[in-house]
Amino acid sequence: EDQVTQSPEALRLQEGESSSLNCSYTVSGLRGLFWYRQDPGKGPEFLFTLYSAGEEKEKERLKATLTKKESFLHITAPKPEDSATYLCAVYADSWGKLQFGAGTQVVVTP
Amino acid sequence: DVKVTQSSRYLVKRTGEKVFLECVQDMDHENMFWYRQDPGLGLRLIYFSYDVKMKEKGDIPEGYSVSREKKERFSLILESASTNQTSMYLCASSSGTGVYGYTFGSGTRLTVV
Secondary structure, three states, rough: OOOEEEEOEEEEEOOOOOOEEEEEEEEEOEEEEEEEEEEEEOOOEEEEEOOOOOOEEEEOOEEEOOOOOEEEEEOOOOOOOOOOEEEEEEOOOOOOOOOEEEEOOEEOOO | OOOOEOOOOOEEEEEOEEEEEEEEEOOOOEEEEEEEEEEEOEEEEEEEEEEOOOOOEEEOOOEEEEEEEOOEEEEEEEEOHHHHHHHEEEEEOOOOOOHHHOOOOEEEEEEEE
16 A cells, blocks of 8 residues: 655754655655645645656755655755645556645744 | 635534535646545545546545536535534645646635534
8 A cells, every 4th residue: 555654743943944854655656746835724735746766856945855765855944934734745546646644744933 | 826716714514414515626627636634644535536427435435425517616515514524624636647736725624513
């Protein structure tokens, strides 16, 4: 069965303190890995798609990387507005369904 | 700006009521999905649809049904609401192959009392 595991469950950072979130997956035939950001009480918002090992994507203070078994979301010099839950999802089957991890809740304090 | 619109942000319903959650997308997407999200459990797939009038059960379909009469609209129905269906409900849509991921609605926070 396809599985997606995110760690840590929660992360508390000081403003400017860089860190990384992990998303490990066990799927057969990965066709895409997605990162979303979710603010409290809102729907997830798309951040990145990664399709093959070695691929990297960047957006402002966020950088996503992909290996054959896991993905990392690096947050460089975070600001309080980066506080959110970050969700990882993989696309493996033919119906277009995504399998989501449980998320990492990030809190950045001034 | 492309959108997935959920009809209500907050709903309070009584136990036993029939509840309709509506979702409309303007992207001409083939696939539409209903998830519920609970603390510690993440996103769980209830039902999905890959075409008009087509539906497939997800991981937790019990107590729910769906309707997709038009391509742009996907409705989730709670036949007889129960307190354990109190949750955040998220609708999403994607293009046929799904390779570009989902676009989500803003969610409906449903409380069943």
